[in-house]
Amino acid sequence: MSADFGGGTALQASGDELRSGGLWNRLRRGLGRTRKGLSGRIGAVLGNDQRIDEGVLEQLEETLIEADLGVETSLELVERLRSAVRSGSVARGDEVGLRQLLVDEVAVLLLDAPRAEWPPPPRITLMVGVNGSGKTTSAAKLAHASLARGERVLFAAADTFRAAAAEQLQVWGERLGVEVVRRPPGGDPAALVFDAVQAARARGVNHLIVDTAGRLHTRGQLMDELAKVHRVARRASAEAEGRSWRVSNLLVVDAGTGHNALVQAREFGAAAPLDAVFLAKIDGTAKGGMAVAIARDLRLPVAWLGVGEAVEDMVDFDPRSFAAALFG
Amino acid sequence: MFEGLQDKLQGVFRSLRSEGRISEDHVRRAVRQIRLALLEADVHVRVVRSFVGRVQELALGEEVLSSLTPDQQMIRIVRDELIAVLGEPGAELQFEGRPAVVLLCGLQGSGKTTTAGKLAVRLRGQGRNPVLAAGDLQRAAAVEQLRQVGAAAGDTVIEPAAGEDLPAFSNRALAVARDGGFDTLIFDTAGRLHVDAESMAELTALAERVDPCETLFVCDAMTGQDAVRSAAAFAEGAALTGAVMTKLDGDARGGAALSLRGVTQVPLRFVGVGEKLEDLELFAPDRIASRILGMGDVLSLIEKAERVVDRQETERLAERIARQEFTLEDLRDQLRQLRRMGPLSQLLELLPGQFRGANLAGAMDESRLVAITALIDSMTPRERRNPAILNASRRRRIARGSGRTVQELNQLLRQYRQMRKLMKRTRGKWMQGIRGV
Numbered sequence: 001m002s003a004d005f006g007g008g009t010a011l012q013a014s015g016d017e018l019r020s021g022g023l024w025n026r027l028r029r030g031l032g033r034t035r036k037g038l039s040g041r042i043g044a045v046l047g048n049d050q051r052i053d054e055g056v057l058e059q060l061e062e063t064l065i066e067a068d069l070g071v072e073t074s075l076e077l078v079e080r081l082r083s084a085v086r087s088g089s090v091a092r093g094d095e096v097g098l099r100q101l102l103v104d105e106v107a108v109l110l111l112d113a114p115r116a117e118w119p120p121p122p123r124i125t126l127m128v129g130v131n132g133s134g135k136t137t138s139a140a141k142l143a144h145a146s147l148a149r150g151e152r153v154l155f156a157a158a159d160t161f162r163a164a165a166a167e168q169l170q171v172w173g174e175r176l177g178v179e180v181v182r183r184p185p186g187g188d189p190a191a192l193v194f195d196a197v198q199a200a201r202a203r204g205v206n207h208l209i210v211d212t213a214g215r216l217h218t219r220g221q222l223m224d225e226l227a228k229v230h231r232v233a234r235r236a237s238a239e240a241e242g243r244s245w246r247v248s249n250l251l252v253v254d255a256g257t258g259h260n261a262l263v264q265a266r267e268f269g270a271a272a273p274l275d276a277v278f279l280a281k282i283d284g285t286a287k288g289g290m291a292v293a294i295a296r297d298l299r300l301p302v303a304w305l306g307v308g309e310a311v312e313d314m315v316d317f318d319p320r321s322f323a324a325a326l327f328g
Numbered sequence: 329m330f331e332g333l334q335d336k337l338q339g340v341f342r343s344l345r346s347e348g349r350i351s352e353d354h355v356r357r358a359v360r361q362i363r364l365a366l367l368e369a370d371v372h373v374r375v376v377r378s379f380v381g382r383v384q385e386l387a388l389g390e391e392v393l394s395s396l397t398p399d400q401q402m403i404r405i406v407r408d409e410l411i412a413v414l415g416e417p418g419a420e421l422q423f424e425g426r427p428a429v430v431l432l433c434g435l436q437g438s439g440k441t442t443t444a445g446k447l448a449v450r451l452r453g454q455g456r457n458p459v460l461a462a463g464d465l466q467r468a469a470a471v472e473q474l475r476q477v478g479a480a481a482g483d484t485v486i487e488p489a490a491g492e493d494l495p496a497f498s499n500r501a502l503a504v505a506r507d508g509g510f511d512t513l514i515f516d517t518a519g520r521l522h523v524d525a526e527s528m529a530e531l532t533a534l535a536e537r538v539d540p541c542e543t544l545f546v547c548d549a550m551t552g553q554d555a556v557r558s559a560a561a562f563a564e565g566a567a568l569t570g571a572v573m574t575k576l577d578g579d580a581r582g583g584a585a586l587s588l589r590g591v592t593q594v595p596l597r598f599v600g601v602g603e604k605l606e607d608l609e610l611f612a613p614d615r616i617a618s619r620i621l622g623m624g625d626v627l628s629l630i631e632k633a634e635r636v637v638d639r640q641e642t643e644r645l646a647e648r649i650a651r652q653e654f655t656l657e658d659l660r661d662q663l664r665q666l667r668r669m670g671p672l673s674q675l676l677e678l679l680p681g682q683f684r685g686a687n688l689a690g691a692m693d694e695s696r697l698v699a700i701t702a703l704i705d706s707m708t709p710r711e712r713r714n715p716a717i718l719n720a721s722r723r724r725r726i727a728r729g730s731g732r733t734v735q736e737l738n739q740l741l742r743q744y745r746q747m748r749k750l751m752k753r754t755r756g757k758w759m760q761g762i763r764g765v
Contacts, residue, residue, distance in 0.1 A: 062377070065373055068553050070368075071367050071368045130575070130578065131575060132436075132438060132548060132575075134436070134437055136468075162473070163473045163474075163475075163480070164469045164470075164473035165469075167473075168468045171469050216575065216577060216579075218577070218578050220695070254437060254550075256435065256548070256551050256552060256554045256555075256558075258370030258551060258583070258584070259368055259369075259552070259581070260370075260579070261552075281521075284523055284558070285522070309466070
């Protein structure tokens with residue numbers, strides 16, 4: 001199942017990965033830059049000296065931090081490497097073994113979080129996150145994937161605050177052939193979501209994607225508003241006759257975010273229980289290492305990676321491949 | 329998760345007071361804490377490495393070794409060094425040419441369009457006559473966004489015509505600005521990835537075409553380690569004259585500012601501190617330094633307070649706090665003043681860590697302020713001055729009168745007691761902090 005990103009080995013493609021092979025390759029290319037950087041440096045660090053001493057471990061720690069795994073997670077991982085060396089389960093100077101252990105440990109942290117899955121339709125997905133994290137583009141990608149599964153999708157433009165946010169979603173809607181429920185700017189997002197749920201039911205839609213306004217988690221009032229949007233979505237959909245809708249909250253995190261990503265996950269989760277993370281903009285040089293810290297501290301899984309600007313540029317998150325691609 | 333560096337250093341040096349001497353070992357342990365604090369603030373590892381190297385050298389001098397309060401001394405060294413690396417305070421834009429062109433560039437979602445609107449407002453306030461160019465031809469509805477931002481600010485926005493490419497649009501924007509009598513053209517561009525060679529070449533070509541007197545890199549304060557790579561690439565692709573750090577109204581420590589400066593030498597000019605168009609300030613290195621160290625930004629808080637708070641009233645209050653006579657009436661008056669200062673969460677963010685830790689943020693959410701004021705208003709003056717007399721029947725009456733619940737009232741009273749305790753405990757530090765500034 002796991003794609004082998006290791007040194008020079010061809011990508012082992014399963015059926016799923018064949019279908020999305022182009023994307024995996026793009027992701028691999030993107031992460032490849034990381035891998036080269038990281039493995040090169042780890043190699044350099046370990047190659048010069050046969051002994052894995054404290055200096056080496058510290059440099060390793062910096063390497064992890066540089067991938068945005070965060071100070072706490074990085075220190076913990078290095079501590080595990082240290083005890084592995086001490087206990088003799090990795091020989092001193094065994095670069096390959098040490099690197100493999102690092103990949104395993106990161107994968108374990110990621111796999112410890114529950115697996116992110118599409119809940120069965122009908123469902124409502126709330127896209128939440130700070131300003132500029134990539135919610136609207138990610139909503140479009142999610143809709144594209146949903147349509148490909150044969151689902152009927154409706155957008156709710158619940159960002160009634162930012163200039164032209166609804167227009168942005170509208171453009172995506174037109175490209176995808178997805179209708180958009182809108183309201184005049186400044187309207188109440190909770191009321192809009194209520195309407196959107198009614199509309200979704202009336203139109204036989206089975207996936208309502210709600211694009212909420214970007215908000216910094218330090219703004220108490222805006223977080224209360226988000227909690228209300230979530231409550232209304234649940235209540236409105238629970239009243240549906242017969243089938244019950246599953247409401248999930250998807251936190252969109254910019255892969256370039258540092259330690260603040262963890263705070264975001266915690267605070268947004270306090271306002272509306274999060275189901276998974278959408279890690280956006282992983283096509284640059286940012287590694288999105290914060291995904292590891294989020295999984296470790298909050299047991300919150302990553303569901304998808306955003307790997308480009310087109311609607312197709314979304315891949316399912318695979319913990320082992322991600323870990324391997326980070327540290328190859 | 330982020331305790332202030334100050335607390336950690338106090339821990340390091342605690343054992344010292346009994347020993348009476350600082351050893352090199354102490355300094356090394358302190359430097360390790362400084363390193364972690366900077367890394368937690370998202371300063372790039374390479375920048376941190378060279379930074380702590382310098383700090384260690386400075387600290388190993390006798391200054392710290394003979395100091396009576398080594399933790400304070402250490403903080404001062406770190407803070408001074410941070411300020412030095414962060415560079416000069418932000419300078420206003422320099423204009424040249426007619427129209428003078430200000431070019432904005434950066435990654436997707438960094439806040440370019442909002443910053444363009446904020447700059448226009450700022451420049452108009454300085455007597456200039458700016459016009460905005462919607463040069464983001466990529467992102468869906470980006471032009472519409474700038475149009476609306478411009479409308480809110482009362483600005484003219486030059487928009488691309490259907491099918492117009494960037495070179496043609498930029499030429500026309502220059503001409504429109506010149507012919508329309510505008511002295512400044514603020515040019516918004518598409519967000520781009522620094523690894524996208526084609527897109528970066530487009531930026532370089534655009535810069536050559538419009539010949540900007542200011543090219544500003546817009547950077548999200550929440551950016552992690554990758555900030556150095558993107559900033560370096562943008563500095564190479566376009567001759568940057570400055571950087572704008574956005575979204576500083578959140579709780580990110582903003583270590584990216586140090587990375588950016590340490591790696592590119594590009595001066596920081598402005599910071600974005602809110603969603604309103606007025607929320608753009610000149611970059612202040614000392615404030616960012618305090619923020620990176622988790623020491624809060626008491627200076628900003630005081631400035632803000634000075635604008636709205638009645639000085640006499642405050643002095644009266646300080647005395648009452650000192651005498652521990654802080655009543656619910658005082659609390660209500662304070663909350664009223666506080667609300668005039670803007671969103672509460674922003675204010676709390678400016679406070680040093682030890683205050684934030686006291687769960688004030690949770691206790692004083694905006695909507696709760698309304699509830700608290702209502703509750704206190706429903707008390708008799710005697711009750712406000714002496715809440716100890718609040719028995720069950722009085723509590724029920726107050727709850728009914730204010731339209732809130734008894735639980736909410738109880739919570740308020742708990743918080744009030746907590747607050748009094750907190751004031752008692754931190755009074756010294758707080759006063760010291762204010763006087764120190």
